Amino acid sequence: MNSAQVDAYLRRLGVARPRRATGGALCELHLRHLQTVPFENLSVHLGEEIVLEEKRLLDKVTAARxxxxxYELNGAFGxxxxxxxxxxxxxxxxxxxxEGRLGIPYDHLALRVGTADGETWLADVGFGAHSHHPLAYAERGEQADPGGVFRVAEAGPDAAGARGGGEAAGAGDLDVLRDGRPQYRLETRPRVLADFAAGAWWHSTSPLSHFMRSLVCSRVTEDGGRITLSGRTLTTTGADGARGTRELDTDEEVLAVYRERFGxxxxxxxxxxxRNPS
Incomplete structure (x- = not known):
């Protein structure tokens, strides 16, 4: 990324350039990303190609807003x-x-982030409803967050099997849990963005992918809640857990919500x- 691209990205997030790459600055960037850059699969249903190349991802987040x-959100954020x-x-x-079954290889992309003050964090702005702040990568106890209580746990040989329908863990694998329920399993070997191309293709083309079966556009709200547009159903959840839904009747209403609530x-x-499964 060049300096102009960095400035454009930070303007999208509404934050100033941090002086140093600290854990505190990372927490602010992480939260602002969740509040301003929606988790959405609209490209899948608009017939737009998903290309895992840095410039294409940056253009989508900054120029196209x-x-x-x-893959896109964590790829760009990384x-x-x-x-x-x-x-x-x-x-x-x-x-x-x-039933505890694991998805396809390269099903998800998350970030291991080292800071200038020697900390290591697990950052993830691309899982939908998840932690609002990065998780301490080496911490194995519970980590309280506005999004729930999280834990990064060593995935033992029978960790998944004990839950039913799972697979034995690889050496060094980690399970990320939210409120006691496993969300995803991470390999700890570093990858490159191109490694995830097959996963992105599968999720955007396979009738077995949940992204092919539904529409979603969702972000964290400034009060710590969440707003989600799923097709024509608008759901708002407050920080206290209070939830409300309403159906949007017209195309104009739907387009207005995309514009006014998600930018x-x-x-x-x-x-x-x-599409029908083959």
Whole structure:
């Protein structure tokens, strides 16, 4: 990233350039990313190609003022952090599904981030409803966060099998848990962005992918709650857990919510592309 790209990204987040690559600055960047850059899969249903190249990701987040899913959001955020002086490594994860089953290889992308003050964090702005702040990478106890109580745990040989339907963990694998439930399993070997191309392709084309079966656009709100537009259903959740939903009747209402609540300008309302499993 060049200096102009960094400045454009920081303007999107609404934050000043940090003086040093500290843990405190990382926490602010992480939260502001969740508040301003939506987790969304609109490209899948608008017929837009998802390309895991740094410039394409940066252009989508800054120039187009869009969001994306994990590969795009954490890919772009990782590039920003590296340009700001953080040590960034991409980690591959597999998301826990029904009955403790793990998803495909390269199912998820998260970031291991080293700071100028010697700390190591697990940053993830691409998992939807997750931690608002980075998690201490080496901490194995509970970590309280506005998004829940999280824990980074060693994934033992029978960690998944004990939950039913899982797979034995690889050496050094980590499980990330939220409120006692496993969210995803991370490999600790660093990867490069191109390694995730097959995962991005599968999630954006396979009828077995949940991204192909539904529409989502979601972000953390300034009060610590969450707002989500799923198709025509608008859901708001307060920081206290109070939840409200309403159905949007017209295309104009849908486009207005994308524009006013998520900062996304669309020329047409995306609809789920129907495909039958082969």
């Amino acid at each position: 869009r969001g994306g899913f994990c 590039a920003l952090l590296a340009a700001l002086g953080y040590e960034v490594e991409l980690l591959a994860g597999r998301v826990y599904g029904e 996304i300008e669309l020329s047409r309302v995306p609809t789920v592309r129907r």
